[in-house]
Amino acid sequence: MVDTDTRLRSVMARLEECQNILAESGERETLQLVAMTILRLRMRLHHIGDAELKALCDAIEPEPVEESDLWRVSGELGS
Helix, strand or coil: CHHHHHHHHHHHHHHHHHHHHHHHHCCHHHHHHHHHHHHHHHHHHCCCCHHHHHHHHHHHCCCCCCHHHHHHHHHHHHC
């Protein structure tokens, strides 16, 4: 298991180097694919499942704002 983790960390390091090169050269779509691959490897290394990632995203995602709330807030700011 340790050997596998070491190899995955090595792959991640190379992918992070590629990520930097892609960012510098403006290859946005490929950069996103590499970033997703790095995320998946990190999740695997730290034993984080899809459900746990979703729960984290849900917890940090701002709640949707209703249009009526926007009008109320903008009216309060104008007062």
